[in-house]
Amino acid sequence: MNERVLMSGNEAIAEAAIRAGCGAYFGYPITPQNELIAYMAKNMLEKGRIFIQAESEIGAINMVYGASCAGARAMTSSSSPGISLKQEGISYGAGADVPMVVANVVRGGPGLGSIAPAQSDYFQSTRGGGHGDYRCIVLAPKSVQECADLTYLAFDLADKHRMPVIVLADGMIGQMMEGIVLPPEKSPSELPQRDWIAGKMYNRAPAPDGRRAARHITSIHLKPEELEAVTRARFSRYEAVQAAEIRYEEIGCADADLILAAYGTSARVCLGAHKLAAQEGIKLGVFRPITLWPFPYQTLGKIAAQGKPILTVEMSLGQLVEDVKLSVFEAISSSGAKSAKIHLLGHSGGVIPTEEEVFAEAKRILGK
Numbered sequence: 142m143n144e145r146v147l148m149s150g151n152e153a154i155a156e157a158a159i160r161a162g163c164g165a166y167f168g169y170p171i172t173p174q175n176e177l178i179a180y181m182a183k184n185m186l187e188k189g190r191i192f193i194q195a196e197s198e199i200g201a202i203n204m205v206y207g208a209s210c211a212g213a214r215a216m217t218s219s220s221s222p223g224i225s226l227k228q229e230g231i232s233y234g235a236g237a238d239v240p241m242v243v244a245n246v247v248r249g250g251p252g253l254g255s256i257a258p259a260q261s262d263y264f265q266s267t268r269g270g271g272h273g274d275y276r277c278i279v280l281a282p283k284s285v286q287e288c289a290d291l292t293y294l295a296f297d298l299a300d301k302h303r304m305p306v307i308v309l310a311d312g313m314i315g316q317m318m319e320g321i322v323l324p325p326e327k328s329p330s331e332l333p334q335r336d337w338i339a340g341k342m343y344n345r346a347p348a349p350d351g352r353r354a355a356r357h358i359t360s361i362h363l364k365p366e367e368l369e370a371v372t373r374a375r376f377s378r379y380e381a382v383q384a385a386e387i388r389y390e391e392i393g394c395a396d397a398d399l400i401l402a403a404y405g406t407s408a409r410v411c412l413g414a415h416k417l418a419a420q421e422g423i424k425l426g427v428f429r430p431i432t433l434w435p436f437p438y439q440t441l442g443k444i445a446a447q448g449k450p451i452l453t454v455e456m457s458l459g460q461l462v463e464d465v466k467l468s469v470f471e472a473i474s475s476s477g478a479k480s481a482k483i484h485l486l487g488h489s490g491g492v493i494p495t496e497e498e499v500f501a502e503a504k505r506i507l508g509k
């Protein structure tokens with residue numbers, strides 16, 4: 142039996158990254174993810190791996206880019222304002238097809254905002270965030286166990302699809318402590334062979350003059366037609382991501398009176414409201430997207446086609462709800478199904494909804 146250990150979400154992300162083969166970490170301190178960088182500072186160095194507290198968030202993300210191009214599994218972490226500073230580097234990584242893992246432990250905003258938990262970076266994460274046409278895979282844990290599991294997965298997805306992967310955990314998930322089972326540590330032989338990196342050549346003969354052929358890893362394409370062709374090819378890969386990597390959790394949605402749609406801490410709150418409702422004979426379903434991109438539009442759309450009302454619960458003032466609306470729109474467009482009424486219970490600035498509040502709003506919608 143695997144031993145359970147008590148860890149915070151931040152520590153679980155860090156330890157899972159190490160076990161996934163992270164060879165280089167670059168970061169800059171910011172609340173509420175400082176436990177993550179502190180854990181990496183101690184444990185990466187003890188394992189003889191690379192840890193650098195960069196001079197800034199901008200420096201950190203560019204170090205991740207360089208280390209990944211040189212062959213290392215590399216990551217950074219920060220919280221909302223720091224992630225904003227990293228957006229240009231994430232866009233460069235996406236534009237050069239460089240795998241990287243970015244953990245965002247979200248706090249209240251905009252601006253400096255607060256250090257309390259929030260989910261208001263949803264648009265930034267799921268819509269690219271930086272400049273240009275690109276996507277990031279976005280994984281949203283609801284527990285400390287999932288902080289470990291999804292971070293471990295993030296490195297494999299980043300290498301498999303050669304793109305940035307964001308682990309989006311709100312400040313509550315990052316700070317809370319739970320007992321978890323850690324994933325096994327990967328050996329160097331288990332890590333994927335990167336035949337595209339700068340420097341080392343895999344299965345390629347040198348040029349006739351004995352010098353290796355040049356290999357450029359870049360996001361610059363000055364001819365408009367060339368840039369469009371490269372971007373379209375990348376979006377074809379994104380279609381493969383959408384076909385293979387969608388993850389979600391569905392609880393009691395088949396016969397529910399009302400569906401609660403939420404992720405992260407808000408989903409935990411909804412599970413509590415689900416239990417309160419059961420005590421009064423009211424059926425609340427819970428739909429939780431685990432991949433915020435690619436979003437499970439079709440699955441939620443099929444649930445919405447039942448015509449049951451949907452209450453989106455989020456620690457932001459209407460971001461997740463936009464993807465819920467798109468799910469309903471797709472269901473109506475493809476099947477002519479009855480439109481489900483969509484409602485929003487949103488908080489901002491670090492305010493966390495309560496189980497009782499969610500249940501009361503569900504009863505109000507149902508007229509009970």
